[in-house]
Amino acid sequence: MRLGVIADDFTGATDMAGFLADNGMATVMFNGVPARQAREGHEAIVVSLKIRSCPVEEAKHQALEALRFLIGSGCTRFYYKYCSTFDSTHEGNIGPVIDALLEYLQISQTVICPSLPVNGRTVYQGYLFVHDQLLHESGMKNHPVTPMADAKLSRLMEGQSKGVCSHIFYQDIAQGPRRIRERIEEERRAGANYLIVDALNEQDLFSIAEATNDFLLLTGGSGLAVPLACQIASSKGFSPFIPERRKGVVIAGSCSVCTLQQVAEYKKYAPSFFLDSHECLHNSQYAREVASWVLSQSAGELSPLVYATTEQPDKAGNAGPAIEATFSALTKLLAKQGIQNFIVAGGETSAVVVAALAVEGFEIGPKIDPGVPWVRSLDKAFQLVLKSGNFGEVDFFRKAQKMTASPDLVL
Numbered sequence: 001m002r003l004g005v006i007a008d009d010f011t012g013a014t015d016m017a018g019f020l021a022d023n024g025m026a027t028v029m030f031n032g033v034p035a036r037q038a039r040e041g042h043e044a045i046v047v048s049l050k051i052r053s054c055p056v057e058e059a060k061h062q063a064l065e066a067l068r069f070l071i072g073s074g075c076t077r078f079y080y081k082y083c084s085t086f087d088s089t090h091e092g093n094i095g096p097v098i099d100a101l102l103e104y105l106q107i108s109q110t111v112i113c114p115s116l117p118v119n120g121r122t123v124y125q126g127y128l129f130v131h132d133q134l135l136h137e138s139g140m141k142n143h144p145v146t147p148m149a150d151a152k153l154s155r156l157m158e159g160q161s162k163g164v165c166s167h168i169f170y171q172d173i174a175q176g177p178r179r180i181r182e183r184i185e186e187e188r189r190a191g192a193n194y195l196i197v198d199a200l201n202e203q204d205l206f207s208i209a210e211a212t213n214d215f216l217l218l219t220g221g222s223g224l225a226v227p228l229a230c231q232i233a234s235s236k237g238f239s240p241f242i243p244e245r246r247k248g249v250v251i252a253g254s255c256s257v258c259t260l261q262q263v264a265e266y267k268k269y270a271p272s273f274f275l276d277s278h279e280c281l282h283n284s285q286y287a288r289e290v291a292s293w294v295l296s297q298s299a300g301e302l303s304p305l306v307y308a309t310t311e312q313p314d315k316a317g318n319a320g321p322a323i324e325a326t327f328s329a330l331t332k333l334l335a336k337q338g339i340q341n342f343i344v345a346g347g348e349t350s351a352v353v354v355a356a357l358a359v360e361g362f363e364i365g366p367k368i369d370p371g372v373p374w375v376r377s378l379d380k381a382f383q384l385v386l387k388s389g390n391f392g393e394v395d396f397f398r399k400a401q402k403m404t405a406s407p408d409l410v411l
Contacts, residue, residue, distance in 0.1 A: 002042075002043060002044070002045065002073070002074050002075040002076055002077075003020070003025075003043065003044040003045070003077050003079065003228060003232055004044075004047075004073070004075030004077070005017070005020075005044065005045065005046040005047065005070075005078075005079045005080075005081055006047055006049065006070070006078070006080050006081065006101075007046060007048045007049060007081040007082075008049060008050075008052045008059075008081065008082045008094075008097070009048065009049070009050055009051075009052045009083075009348075009350075009351060010048045010050070010347060010350040010354055010386050011347040011350050011386050011387060011388040011389075011391075012048070012082065012347065012388065013029055013046050013047070013048030013081065013386075014048070014350075014362075014373060014375055014386045014387075015081075015221075015371040015372065015388060016079070016225050017029045017362075017364045017373070017375070018222075018364060018367055018371060018372060018373030019222050019225035019226055019229070019370075020044045020046075020225050020229045020364075021044075021240050021364035021365075021373065022366075022367045023225070023226050023229035023233065024229060024230075025043050025229040025232065026042045026233075027042060027043070027044040027045075027364045028042045028044075028046070028361060028363065028364070028378075029045075029046040029048060029361060029362045029364060029375065030045070030047050030048065030360065030361040030362075031048055031355075031359050031360055031361060032048070032049065032360075033047060033049075033062070033065050033066050033069045034361065037069070038069075038073040038074075043232060043233060043234065044229075044232075045070060045073055045075060046081075047066040047069065048354075049062050051093055051097065052082070052083070052088070052093065052145075052146070053087075053089070053093070053145050053146060054093070056091060056093055059093040059096065059097055060093075060096055060097055060100040063080070063100060063101060064101070064104055067101060067104060067105075077215075077218075077232075078101070078105070078217045078218075079218050079219070079220075079224070080097060080101055080217065080218075080219040080220075081219075081220070081221070081222060082114070082219070082220070082221065083114070083221065083388070084114045084115070084116040084119065084220075084221030084223070085114070085128070085130060085138075085148065085390065086114050086128055086148070086156060087143065087145075087146040088146055088156065088160065089146055089160075090159045090160060091159070092160040093160075094156075094157075094160065094219075095159075095160030095161030095162075096160060096161065098112075098194070099161055099163065101217055102217065105216055105217055108163075108188075108193055109184075109188055109192065109194075109215075110215065110217045110218060110219050111194075111196075111197050111215070111218055111220065112157065112194050112195065112196045112219060112220065113199060113208060113218070113221070113223065113224055114128060114153070114220050114221040114223075115197075115198075115199035115204070115205065115220070115221065115223045116223040116370075117199065117200065117201050117202060117204075117223065118202070118223075118370040118371075119370055119371055119390075119391060121221060121223070122199060123196070123197065123199055124170055124198050124200060125167075125169055125198065126153050126154055126167045126169070126196050127151045127152055127153070128151050129151070134151040135148050135150070135151035136148050136149050136150050136151050137151075139257040143256075144255065144313045145348075153196045154166075154196060157194055157196070161193075161194065163193030164191055164192050165192065165193070165194045165196065166187045166192035166194070167195070167196045167197075168180060168183045168184070168187070168195055168196070168197045169198050170198040173197060173198050173199065173204050173207060174204070176207050177207045177208075177211040178211075180197075180207055180208060180211035180212075181211040184212070202226070205223050205224055205226070205227050206226075206227040208224065209224055209228055209231060210227070210231075222371055240363075240365045240374075241363055241365045241366075241374075242365070242366070242405050243365055243366070243374040243376070243383050243403060243405070244404060244405060245401075245404040245407070246339075246341045246383065246407075247298050247303075247338055247339050247341065248298075248303035248339060248340065248341030248342065248343065248401070249294050249298075249303050249304060249305075249334055249339055250266065250303050250304070250306070250307075250344075250345075250397050251305075251307070251327060251330075251331075251342065251343070251349060251353060252306075252308070252309045252345040252346065252349070253307075253327060253344075253346035253349025253352075254346030254347070254349065254388075254390075255308075255310055255389070256346075256390050257390075258389060258390045258391065258392065259309050259346065259387075259389045259390075260309055260311060261394050262345065262392060262394055262395075262396050262397060263305065263307050263345075265394045265397075266302075266305055266397040269398060270300065270302035270304060270305055270397075270398075271305070272304065272305040272306075272307065273293055273294070273306045273307070274308075275290070275307065275308040275323060275327075277308070277319035277322065277323060280319060280326045281318075281319060286326055287329035287330045287333060290306060290326070290330050291330055291333040291334055291337070294306060294334060294339070295334070302397075302398065302401060303343065305397070306327075306330065308323050308349075324348065324349070327349055327356075328352050328355065328356040331352070331353050331356035331357060332357075335356075340381065340382055340383060341383045341404070342357070342382065342383075342384045343384070343385040343387070343397060343400050343401070344384065344386050344387065345389060345392075353384070353386075354386070357384075359377045359382060359384075360377075360378060361377070361378045362375040362376060362377060362384070363375065363376045363377075363378065365383075366403060368385065368392070368396065368399055368400045369391060369392045369393055369399070370391070371388065371391045372385065372386075372387045372388070372391050372392055372396070373385075374400070374403065383404075385400050
């Protein structure tokens, strides 16, 4: 059996791939849909797209292109991976993509399971929580691209999908796989297309995975990755690569509360450079100036930090594209000058960096924090950390670098 994963952004892809690899599943991740089918030797294939906030029709088109690639590569089960905080607008793109995948696979039912308890994302009575806060009361209410104003998953789905939504509440989930399966069949007979499942802990996720082990398509955050890997993995001896200590840079574009704390902590120990949005907009040489600063600071034990993280992001969108363009140019300049390790915070920023490096695919390395592994380009030229803005402990950037080993110690 081969598992095919379609992820709606780069950090979501590495999140899912990391959990699969960390639980014994030989996993490869591709940056977009490759021109050739995947080679043998992997039990999971993850395709990372950038479809979280693009136009709906474009998101559907890319997701179906990825699905066809995964089918052609021998995958027999499929997973649509979206953010554990259900990042989307009223129109999509989660619902429309699910509908397109269901239609293509000629099936009528799947589960909606964003829960990731290890990172504080849980669902109870159909409401999505971030730690002890309802989704719309958490930091996600201020997200610059997809601000979340509701925590009720059925209402979120009803606004962006065309099928029938129903729930399997915790009182049934807690009774285990047999009861969950009974509820699935009841809802199937009632015509439900999307089953929102409550989940408060890892055991709940294992029960859900067992009850849905014949589902062709599952959807959710990365919480189901561990039980799926335990179901499918045959390569129990699979061992992720060991990241090498190389010249590097830390790039932070996310403005999440979590990344704000990580940036503030890292600045105590490493040189840092705040990316000025005005300069990004009006100074054509700004990326070269920043690159020169990074290279002048790269001899230290910790990699220098370049960040656009701020408590007051530009919600009007005027500076965003200019900042992304600067990050892209900066990445290309640094790569030409021998920087090989890139630690990146933020989904959009990760996409920019990966595109600038023109990396086709990745091997999955060891876990740094839940949902965030080291990854290495298939040609071994670059090692990266692609972190969701909301993930990782406060000392994440230092912890990632402490995991690297001298090249002469890496086999």
